[in-house]
Amino acid sequence: MFEKREQVYGPEVVSVGDLDLTVDGGYRNVVTIPLDVKPKRMLTVRVSSDFPVDVVVANEKGAAVGHKEGVRDATLGPYSTGKLKSMGIFLGLYPGDKAKVNVEAWMEKE
Template identity: 70%
Template sequence: MSLFEKREQVYGPETLSVGDFDPTVDGCYRNVVTIPLTVRPRRVLRVRVSSDHPVDVVVAREDRSSAGHKDGVMEAELGPFDTGKSRSMGILLGVYKGDKAKVTVEAWTDRE
């Protein structure tokens, strides 16, 4: 590990609730939560997820393509995902209809 290599926190750690009742959205349940991230180009993004119920996790790029995903995650670290020239990326958390989960999410970038 280099002296100048620094980990830059881009989100969290923060606990979110997925699958809550919400009459303002279609279907009345918030089964998908999106988290926008601001990242620096030419870095790698890592995401840590911890949940009390299995959730699906997707890391998306700025061009709306998937950098990676995992289904049924309760405890995982995803990455490294190259940020390329992107200045923004995102995390999507999802549960099946009727399920509910408390999810702790943390995301950071560093040089690889």
């Protein structure tokens, strides 16, 4: 039958590269998005941006399970969640650059 996808994040627009004098360098050029996931699922992340960004999908130990550099429109995954209960998305660009990134993430059964 048809597999239902379970939305984990978004779709939501995230601003990357904003001026922020409270962080080193003065710009928030890396944004992290924590995800609550369920074990034994497949996680897919979709991003679209008005300026090229680097995207990393990481496990709860901080290791990258997938990444793409300089993308405007990309789908990453699906990646197995294995036994994990949390994962994350990292969005990054060079200091001084700025992007509005539409991000969504969802899970489907393995």
